[in-house]
Amino acid sequence: MKKEMRAAKFNKFNGPKGVEVGTMEVPELKEGEILVKIKAAGVNPVDAVITKGYYKDMMPHPFPVIPGWDFAGVIEERGHAARRFEVGDEVFAYARRPEVKWGTFAEYIVIPENYVAKRPENISVEAASAIPLAGLTAYQSLYQYGKLSEGQRLLILGASGGVGSFAIQLAKAKGAEVIGVASGKNHDYMKSLGADHTIDYKKQDIGDAVREIYSEGVDLIFDCTSGESLQQSLKSLKDSGKLVSILNQGEDLDPKIDHQFVFVEPNSLQLDHLRQLVNDEKLRVEVKKVFKLEETVEALEQIGTLHTTGKIVIKP
Ligand SMILES: NC(=O)c1ccc[n+]([C@@H]2O[C@H](COP(=O)([O-])OP(=O)(O)OC[C@H]3O[C@@H](n4cnc5c(N)ncnc54)[C@H](OP(=O)(O)O)[C@@H]3O)[C@@H](O)[C@H]2O)c1
Known part of the structure; x- marks a missing residue:
């Protein structure tokens, strides 16, 4: 008999308000796939964006669509040749597939086992579920593309949000010096994560404030906000410095700037490394609020405000 699950889903691109909780059939397990009972699902700004159809020309979205790309849960079944894990293993993943359909704001997900990694067990399942997308984004931006190294100076725009919170800690784990940018109410929070200096984008010109801290400028700017904050910050980048942005694909940028746009990719080996950093207490997650599945719209x-501090999570 086919298994049913509760899921948050939408049938047209109507924004968050169009999302409703109902039932759906759990897909059958195919070769290389596992069935995971989702215990918690991290929420990211892209989940709100998806409900508005912004990515509909980039990836197919067959309705009904279940939003959500992050989860932590337990393996209930394994398909043919899916043998990296055991039934009962606690795992987490960034579950973005080539098609936007089977998201994580649901009781179950069927997913190829190569997307998942064992989750850190010294933190709550809610905290674990908030790591993959934002943690991988910070990891790929700073380590893979930014090639951040010990002693370098880094400016993070939007450092109190989901991605920025991981970026501060990953940069400190590498031995870099960090300036975090967010509004004043988040400065103690950024410092608690390891930021050496903070700038309030509402009160200061970011570029001038950076030059007051480091007169020679910074080696790397990690841009998680773009817009005016990015434009102000550019004058603080060293001539040899690099800009890594998760929003700006080169628009309004001087072509002489060494610029890299990053769109985060699933990577279970990097999730293993993030788990290790959590186990070593070099990485922590602040879950500010846990929502019920019925509160998915809220x-x-x-998350659509782009002023969330730390992470929020849905518990199906
Ligand atoms: N390309 C990719 O692969 C990728 C991956 C992940 C995320 N993203 C995108 O990156 C952005 C950040 O994601 P997130 O999950 O970190 O979002 P988030 O959790 O909402 O955090 C946003 C952060 O930006 C700060 N902020 C807002 N306006 C600002 C401004 N004008 N100047 C400086 N800081 C400002 C906020 O602090 P205050 O509350 O103090 O203002 C907050 O710290 C989102 O737009 C998201 O869609 C892209």
């Missing part, structure tokens, strides 16, 4: 509206 969770999406909150």
Whole structure:
């Protein structure tokens, strides 16, 4: 008999308000796939964006669509040749597939086992579920593309949000010096994660403030906000410095700037490394609020403000 699950889903691109909880059939397990019972699902700004159809020309979205790309849960079944894990293993993943359809704001997900990694067990399942997308984004931006190294100076725009919170800690784990940018209410929070200096984008010109801290400028700017904050910050980049942005694909940028746009990719080996950093207490997650599945609309509206501190999570 086919298994059913509760899921948050939408049938047209109507924004967060169009998302409703109902039932759906759990897909059958195919070769190389596992069935995971989702215990918690991290919420990211992209989940709200998806409900508005912004990515509909980039990836197919067959309705009904379940939003959500992050999860932590337990393996309940394994398909043919899916043998990297055991039934009962606690895992987490960034579950972005080539098609936007089977998201994580649901009781179950069927997913190829190569997307998942064992989750850190010294933190709550809610905290673990908030790591993959934002943690991998910070990891790929700073380590893979930014090639951040010990002693370098880094400016993070939007450092109190989901991605920025991981970026501060990953940069400190590498031995870099960090300036975090966010509004004043988040400065103690950024310092608690390891930021050496903070700048309030509402009160200071970011570029001038950086030059007051480091007169010679910074080696790397990690841009998680773009817009005016990015434009102000550019004058603080050393001539030899690099800009890594998760929003700006080169628009309004001087072509002489060494610029890299990053769109985060699933990577279970990097999730293993993030788990290790959590186990070593070099990485922690602040879950500011846990929503019920029935509160998915509120969770999406909150994340859509782009002023969430730390992470929020849905518990199906
Ligand atoms: N390309 C990719 O692969 C990728 C991956 C992940 C995320 N993203 C995108 O990156 C952005 C950040 O994601 P997130 O999950 O970190 O979002 P988030 O959790 O909402 O955090 C946003 C952060 O930006 C700060 N902020 C807002 N306006 C600002 C401004 N004008 N100047 C400086 N800081 C400002 C906020 O602090 P205050 O509350 O103090 O203002 C907050 O710290 C989102 O737009 C998301 O869609 C892209």
